[in-house]
Each structure stands twice: as C-alpha cells, then as structure tokens.
Amino acid sequence: MDAIALLKADHKAVSKLFREYKAAKKKDSPGRAKFIDDASKALSIHAAIEEQVFYPAVRSEVPKLEDAILESLEEHHVLKWTLEEIAAIGVEDERYDAKVTVMMEQVRHHVEEEETDWFPKVREALTRARLQELGAQLEKAKKTAPRTPNPDRVVAR
Numbered sequence: 001m002d003a004i005a006l007l008k009a010d011h012k013a014v015s016k017l018f019r020e021y022k023a024a025k026k027k028d029s030p031g032r033a034k035f036i037d038d039a040s041k042a043l044s045i046h047a048a049i050e051e052q053v054f055y056p057a058v059r060s061e062v063p064k065l066e067d068a069i070l071e072s073l074e075e076h077h078v079l080k081w082t083l084e085e086i087a088a089i090g091v092e093d094e095r096y097d098a099k100v101t102v103m104m105e106q107v108r109h110h111v112e113e114e115e116t117d118w119f120p121k122v123r124e125a126l127t128r129a130r131l132q133e134l135g136a137q138l139e140k141a142k143k144t145a146p147r148t149p150n151p152d153r154v155v156a157r
C-alpha cells in the first residue's frame with residue numbers, strides 16, 4: 001500500500017474511536033476506560049511507525065519539510081505524555097473527560113496539518129514506487145511497534 005494512503009487509513013480509524021467516545025454515555029465507565037486503552041494503542045503504533053519510517057524518510061528526501069517534521073515530533077511527544085496521564089488518572093477522575101477532549105482536539109489538529117499541509121508535498125516530491133516502498137516498511141514496522149505511549153518508561157499505577 002502507498003505510505004500516505006496507509007497513514008490516512010490509520011487517521012480514519014482513530015477518528016472513528018473518537019466519535020464513539022463522544023457518543024458514549026458519561027455513565028459508561030467501562031466503555032470510557034476501554035476507549036483510552038484502544039486509543040492509546042492505535043495512536044502509539046501510528047506515532048511509532050511515523051517516527052521510525054516515514055518522518056526520517058521525508059526529512060532526508062524532502063528537506064523543505066524539515067520544520068514540519070520537527071513540529072510533528074513535538075506534537076507526538078506531548079500526545080504520549082497526555083495519553084499516559086489520562087490512563088493514570090482513570091475514568092472516575094473529574095478531569096478525565098476534559099483531558100480526553102483536549103487530547104482529541106490536539107490529535108485532530110495534528111492530523112489536519114499532516115493531511116493538508118505537508119502530505120501533499122510528500123506526494124509531489126516522491127515517486128509512486130518510493131511511496132509504495134515506504135508503505136511496505138510502515139506495514140512491517142506496525143508488527144513490532146510499541147503498543148503503549150512511552151514504552152521505555154516504567155509507570156507506577
């Protein structure tokens with residue numbers, strides 16, 4: 001699969017999770033708690049494969065996008081902390097929904113920037129064959145990507 005198509009499909013799956021969270025009743029604690037597990041897993045894998053495969057390739061092959069990549073890395077960094085914090089405070093905390101809402105807004109902003117500001121420039125700069133090749137690498141990286149936001153940190157729960 002084409003790398004950009006693969007990443008966009010991931011984005012779509014995440015926004016489906018977000019819509020489901022919004023539709024869930026506030027009282028549905030198990031559903032709301034499961035949401036953060038599902039969202040954390042999907043976002044951790046997605047961020048990791050972008051960081052391992054896509055961002056480095058874009059950075060070296062499309063130099064004018066270097067600032068966009070650096071900004072994206074910072075957004076991933078903040079997202080991982082937020083995901084960890086949400087899982088740690090738990091669904092009963094009065095700040096849970098507020099933190100989830102802000103996290104979802106930040107992810108939407110990040111995805112919007114990727115899809116509208118710079119993915120089109122990557123598509124322009126790289127050949128179809130190269131995008132297919134990166135797509136295959138992304139697919140492969142998914143298998144070993146971390147399932148949690150900050151796997152190198154031990155978090156006391």
Ligand SMILES: [Fe+2]
Nearest residue numbers: 047050072114
């Ligand atoms: Fe990203």
Ligand SMILES: [Fe+2]
Nearest residue numbers: 007050111114
């Ligand atoms: Fe992305």
